[in-house]
Amino acid sequence: MRLSPDEIIFWQSGFFKLNATIVFTWALMLVLAVGAKLITCKLTTEHKRSRWQNLLEIVVTLIAKQIEEVGLAHPKKYLGFLGTLFLFVAAASLCTVIPGYEPPTGSLSTTTALALCVMVAVPLFGIAEQGVGNYFKSYIQPTFIMLPFNVISEISRTLALAVRLFGNMMSGAMIIGILLTITPFIFPIVMTALGLLTGMVQAYIFFILATVYIAAATRTREPKPEHALIT
């Protein structure tokens, strides 16, 4: 049984290989980029605008709003990274309705790559916001004893991110595969619909967790207000 699209290899030359994960990722990238380009090349600032523009505006503003709600004051700064995370994972899940398609997020390599990106992005955004000293100081807060725990937490949450997304996406595909052998009609369709839902939920979870990590890293520690002490 195939657990990951990594195993479908179209071409290999030593260390370099072209597997289904990379190919489907390129396909997704192509669809997303071309679709965005096609829609945004006809943007208008008038009151009357196309449905596609409305859809994209809704998606973008919703993502920005979510980022803001989590606690990042300037969502536009993080929109590129976090928004793309969400859109890529969501698009990868939505495309499971296409026959023959293997979601790249069903590969642990992909989810690890995304989690690594988050792991790198968190300190980068934190440093950009707080400065190097302040950011690394947060690892020894409240005492330096916390440093190893903080480091372990960074690694474990990255691992959790990668495995959670992989597990969900892979299990969805696995369940459909197994069900197709048991009950070939109707039930797999229901499970596919359920898979779309869990895929969207996972995309949202991945996105919101990354946002929360970045928000935690960028938040400057504010002194407690005096009146709080009095009360």
Added chain:
Amino acid sequence: MLIDWFTVGAQVLNFLILVWLMKRFLYKPILNAIDAREKRIAKELADADATTAEARKEREEFQQKNDQFDQQRAALLSKAKDEAKTERQRLLDEARKAADVLSAKRQESLANDARNLNRAITRRTQDEVFAIARKTLTDLATTSLEERIGEVFTRRLRELNGEAKHVLAEALKTAAEPALVRSAFDLPTDQRAAIQVALNETFSAEIRVRFETAPDLVSGIELTTNGQKVAWSIADYLASLEQGVGELLKAKDNPKVEEAKPSSQDQ
């Protein structure tokens, strides 16, 4: 092993490329479009606010101007009313004056008419009286009116007595010029002689007399000398007749004048 590190690296690269592509083709244009629209809407709202404020200001200005116009109109109307009242009063006064003048003229004209009528009646009466008297006397005693008048005058001279006679005698005697006997008609020679005789006999002296014809005497004879006068004429009768006629005319005219007065006030 589920993790293929080459794929991991490739996916990281792919993801970074996708981030760039999305930024380039999705987020930036969409956010720019949204910002532009928001700016435009904000500008439109600001313009609308400005327009509203301007409209409010213009409305207030218009209201103010309207109030001023009303006040000016009221002032002009009041002034015009006052002027019209003054003009009406002036016109009324003028009309009243004109009516008074007209009434006065009319009254004067009536008085003139009455006078002329009196004069005409007097003259006509005189003529008629003379004609009747002459005809009657001629018919009755073959005597002319002039003769009878002469006779009456001489008789009156002879009948003078007392203080009047004495005063007249003194006047005749002391007069430097001859006494003047005036008559409305030419006295015949015998009448003149009779008067001379009567004078001489009455005053027992030779009285110098000058005869003169005066049509305005109204059929009579008078003797004047040194401020004294003896006369007989029908002028007295005519005067009383004129008085009677005058009273009659006045009685006729008065109601007309009284009627005319209210009508002049109406003007």
